[in-house]
Amino acid sequence: MDFDGLSVDQAPPITAPLRFFATAPLFALLAGFFIFFSDAATLSSRFAPQTVAITHAITIGFFSFVMFGALVQMLPVLAGVKIARVDKVSKISYALLVMGTLGMIFGLWFELSKFLLVAALLLGGGFLLLITVMLFAFRTVVHVNASIRAMITSLVFALLITLLGAHLLASYGIGKFGALHHLFANIHSVWAIFGFAGILIIGVAFHILPMFYVAPRFEPSFQRFVTPMIGAALALWLVLNLFAPSYTVVAKSLIVLLFIVFALAALSKLNARRRKVSDITIWYWKSATLFMVFGALTWVANDFFDEKYSVVVSVLIGGGFIFSVMSGMLYKIVPFLVWFHLNAKGYMSIPTMNDMINKKAAKWQFALFIISLVGFTLSFFIVELLGFFALTFIISMVLLEFNIISAVLIYFKTIKTKPDFDMSMFTMKTE
Amino acid sequence: MSTIKGFLSEDHGRCDELFAKMEDAVTQSIENAKEAYDAFAEATERHFQMEERVMFLEFEQKTGMTQGPTAIMRHEHAQMRNLLAEMGKAIEAKDKDKFFGNSETLMILMQQHNMKEEQMLYTMAQQHLSAEADRIVDMMRSMIVE
Numbered sequence: 127m128d129f130d131g132l133s134v135d136q137a138p139p140i141t142a143p144l145r146f147f148a149t150a151p152l153f154a155l156l157a158g159f160f161i162f163f164s165d166a167a168t169l170s171s172r173f174a175p176q177t178v179a180i181t182h183a184i185t186i187g188f189f190s191f192v193m194f195g196a197l198v199q200m201l202p203v204l205a206g207v208k209i210a211r212v213d214k215v216s217k218i219s220y221a222l223l224v225m226g227t228l229g230m231i232f233g234l235w236f237e238l239s240k241f242l243l244v245a246a247l248l249l250g251g252g253f254l255l256l257i258t259v260m261l262f263a264f265r266t267v268v269h270v271n272a273s274i275r276a277m278i279t280s281l282v283f284a285l286l287i288t289l290l291g292a293h294l295l296a297s298y299g300i301g302k303f304g305a306l307h308h309l310f311a312n313i314h315s316v317w318a319i320f321g322f323a324g325i326l327i328i329g330v331a332f333h334i335l336p337m338f339y340v341a342p343r344f345e346p347s348f349q350r351f352v353t354p355m356i357g358a359a360l361a362l363w364l365v366l367n368l369f370a371p372s373y374t375v376v377a378k379s380l381i382v383l384l385f386i387v388f389a390l391a392a393l394s395k396l397n398a399r400r401r402k403v404s405d406i407t408i409w410y411w412k413s414a415t416l417f418m419v420f421g422a423l424t425w426v427a428n429d430f431f432d433e434k435y436s437v438v439v440s441v442l443i444g445g446g447f448i449f450s451v452m453s454g455m456l457y458k459i460v461p462f463l464v465w466f467h468l469n470a471k472g473y474m475s476i477p478t479m480n481d482m483i484n485k486k487a488a489k490w491q492f493a494l495f496i497i498s499l500v501g502f503t504l505s506f507f508i509v510e511l512l513g514f515f516a517l518t519f520i521i522s523m524v525l526l527e528f529n530i531i532s533a534v535l536i537y538f539k540t541i542k543t544k545p546d547f548d549m550s551m552f553t554m555k556t557e
Numbered sequence: 558m559s560t561i562k563g564f565l566s567e568d569h570g571r572c573d574e575l576f577a578k579m580e581d582a583v584t585q586s587i588e589n590a591k592e593a594y595d596a597f598a599e600a601t602e603r604h605f606q607m608e609e610r611v612m613f614l615e616f617e618q619k620t621g622m623t624q625g626p627t628a629i630m631r632h633e634h635a636q637m638r639n640l641l642a643e644m645g646k647a648i649e650a651k652d653k654d655k656f657f658g659n660s661e662t663l664m665i666l667m668q669q670h671n672m673k674e675e676q677m678l679y680t681m682a683q684q685h686l687s688a689e690a691d692r693i694v695d696m697m698r699s700m701i702v703e
Contacts, residue, residue, distance in 0.1 A: 203673070206673070480662075
């Protein structure tokens, strides 16, 4: 059995997850500027290059950065596995992904086809490196529980959407679209949202909700079945899309049902939590579950309206569910990591994790974010509103970055100034 | 037959429950929370000592691993004792902010710690010490906290 996950020294260096976490809001900020400078009519088409650019500033730049940052940090703790050469892998993949994402966004926006081809390579390389190293790390797990199974399933989906995504992006690059382009794009987006992000969030929630909030555990049978069933429903959805497109709504309803059950279960666990203290992360989790329910219903209903409301669906599920969960996680993980690593280095009089982020700034950030989501939905019907809500979103992302960075800065300041270095901790050092 | 894993995991649950009660008490009024704090602090200290003075020793003797997982767990116990002491001081000073800052940190640290123990160390202890599980659980039960 491998005990590396138990050790502070073997845990990934704090910079490995932090560089992903600190960069993510910047990409969302960039998306905000692009929304501000685009017109609502263009954005209502999901295949317009501008729409694809903005979507991926959020999905790659924000979602995947937060998710992979969290995976790098949590695999050792939640699954007890050690990622090979974690420092080097995270540095290299980070560089590839930053350049790839920027190449993709600007390439699509300014129609620079060479950028797109290079971006397809960089993004493909960066994601494949992270995904394969992580999947490889799981081979040492002895005791596979529901969370670990969910993480593995979601990484397999991540692998597939990376390959599809690289192909799709390269199609934009050479300007030739195969007959199946729209179908591939559809598979790519549905699997990314529900297969990669959705299953990962569910698997992590099994651990996180009891761990952070002393919420009751999800029932073992629910834990065991829900993610394999989502995986099966997503596979069924693909098969129906290929061979019986008029029946896809069956698989869709199944996927939606499973996510709604999860969302409502998570909400009831949160309400029944033993730890009554409420903070910004609870608000984010609760709003995420509600947006998931609305978003999922809209996604099914969308089928009966010629898919006219796809943009609204993306705002509700992508923004309301995934973005909310990711933001809530950032507010929890970053201060804890800063405290944990400083404490492990022997610094004793450091701010508690509660004092690292200004609570007022966090509340404003949350409020502006929710206002922006509602506003983006409204803008679909009243296009003149988009500019204003792009602004509220921009301010919200500036605040998010400020809040994250203020915790990160405490770490580097403390390391630099070395207040009351407590040597007694070193007698406790184990290795 | 008792199992070491079952016994200690259950005790984690008991400590979690006392932790939540303590936070409830402080939310209501920090002036009257001393009792709930003491209950949690005592249960936690007892749990630490059951491990450090009984189970870890048996494990180390059996496996010869003294610098391995048990050493890391002892180190984390030290971190948690520190936070507990800070929380005690906050209650005395009636400083709610300071209390929740430390209790929040303790909560996450404690849950990560418990997860590592329940998933790895206890499972391993159960494998190595299964023949003596009854005796070890009895010793932990009857141990007097120092």
